[in-house]
Amino acid sequence: xxxxxxHPSTLSVQEGDSAVIKCTYSDSASNYFPWxxxxxxxxxxxxxxxxxxxxxxxDQRIAVTxxxxxxxxxxxxxxxxxxxxxxxxxxxxxxxxxxxxxxxxTGTQLKVEL
Amino acid sequence: NAGVTQTPKFRVLKTGQSMxxxxxxxxxxxxxxxxxxxxxMGLRLIHYSVGEGTTxxxxxxxxxxxxxxxxxxxxxxxxxxxxxxxxxxxxxxxYYGGKSEAFFxxxxxxxxx
Numbered sequence: 371x372x373x374x375x376x377h378p379s380t381l382s383v384q385e386g387d388s389a390v391i392k393c394t395y396s397d398s399a400s401n402y403f404p405w406x407x408x409x410x411x412x413x414x415x416x417x418x419x420x421x422x423x424x425x426x427x428x429d430q431r432i433a434v435t436x437x438x439x440x441x442x443x444x445x446x447x448x449x450x451x452x453x454x455x456x457x458x459x460x461x462x463x464x465x466x467x468x469x470x471x472x473x474x475x476t477g478t479q480l481k482v483e484l
Numbered sequence: 485n486a487g488v489t490q491t492p493k494f495r496v497l498k499t500g501q502s503m504x505x506x507x508x509x510x511x512x513x514x515x516x517x518x519x520x521x522x523x524x525m526g527l528r529l530i531h532y533s534v535g536e537g538t539t540x541x542x543x544x545x546x547x548x549x550x551x552x553x554x555x556x557x558x559x560x561x562x563x564x565x566x567x568x569x570x571x572x573x574x575x576x577x578x579y580y581g582g583k584s585e586a587f588f589x590x591x592x593x594x595x596x597x
Contacts, residue, residue, distance in 0.1 A: 371543070376526075402584055413488075413574055413588035414527070459526060463584075469515035469534050470578045470586050471542065474526035 372397040374462050376475025383450050384483055391478045393460035394442040400462040402470065403436060403443045408457045408477075417458075418445070421465075450482045486510050490575050490589035497565045497596045505560040505592050507575030513587075514580035516558040517542070518550060520571040521591075527574060533558055565596045 373396040383389050395403075401422040406414035420427045420434045420443065427434050431450075436443040447454055457479050461472040491506045507516065514535050519527040529542030531550040539550045547569060549561045558577075562569060572593050578586040 374526075379524075404585070406588075411591075413576075413590050415588070416585050419585065465584055467534070467580075468540075469517070469532055470584050471517070471529055471532060472519075472527070472586060473543075474519075474528070476524060476526045 372400060372462055372464075372473040374460060374473050374475045376460050376478060378478060379476065380479045380481070382481045382483060385450060385452060387450055389445075389447045389450055389454070389480055389482075391445045391458055391460070391480075392442060393444070393462075393475050394440075395462040395473075396441065397462070397464070398438075398441065399464050402463045402465045403434070404461050404463075404472070405432075405434060405445050406459045406461065406474075408459065410456075414459060447480075450480075452482050452484060455480055455482045488575055488577055488587050488589035490573075490592050492592060493590065494593050495595070497562075497594065499565060499567060499596060501565050502561070502563050503565065503594075504562075505573055505575075505594075507558045507560070507577075507589060509556055509558075509575075509577040509587070511577060511579075511587065512555070513577035514555075515578045516552065517576045517578075517586065518548070518558065518560045519574045519576065520544065521574060522571050530560065530573075565594075567596045570594060570596045 404419035
């Protein structure tokens with residue numbers, strides 16, 4: 371089955387700096403790559419996603435890049451703010467009639483310091 | 485619009501006891517999922533359903549059963565709880581077709597002593 375590795379496990383940045391989180395996946399058939407943000411005591415919430423037919427996607431301060439050949443994808447957060455502090459998860463899945471069964475990375479605890 | 489609602493939010497069980505976690509979604513989603521989240525391991529898929537009356541095994545199904553008698557509800561059962569099932573459980577749902585986002589509930593923290 372699919373295996374997703376995520377690095378780093380913790381990341382501390384100064385407010386206003388950029389943060390980058392990287393993930394690799396093992397199954398070349400995976401075609402959907404979402405990123406989730408989880409705040410303490412809450413469920414994961416989708417912040418951005420990308421499909422395998424796209425190399426990059428941006429939404430305001432957040433961007434995701436995908437390299438299908440190398441089987442890795444990354445989350446980029448620019449101009450970080452204290453409210454960006456949370457745990458971030460990458461995930462991969464094969465979108466079919468069988469649903470969106472996600473395989474998650476192990477998470478990155480991002481801390482944005484003032 | 486409540487989204488995905490899980491009941492209960494917290495529960496403490498003794499080893500060997502049984503319980504059912506309820507997930508309800510009001511978005512008319514076809515697909516529903518149960519995940520467990522353990523420290524350092526991310527979220528892992530337990531069981532899922534592709535429609536009313538269907539269920540299927542995920543990555544870690546042992547010790548759990550599920551049922552989807554109504555489209556909006558997905559139940560996760562523990563017949564004989566074990567300490568290894570201490571975890572935070574998340575339910576999620578998603579559309580059928582091109583819009584793929586999975587929406588998650590707020591979680592149920594279960595402790596088995």
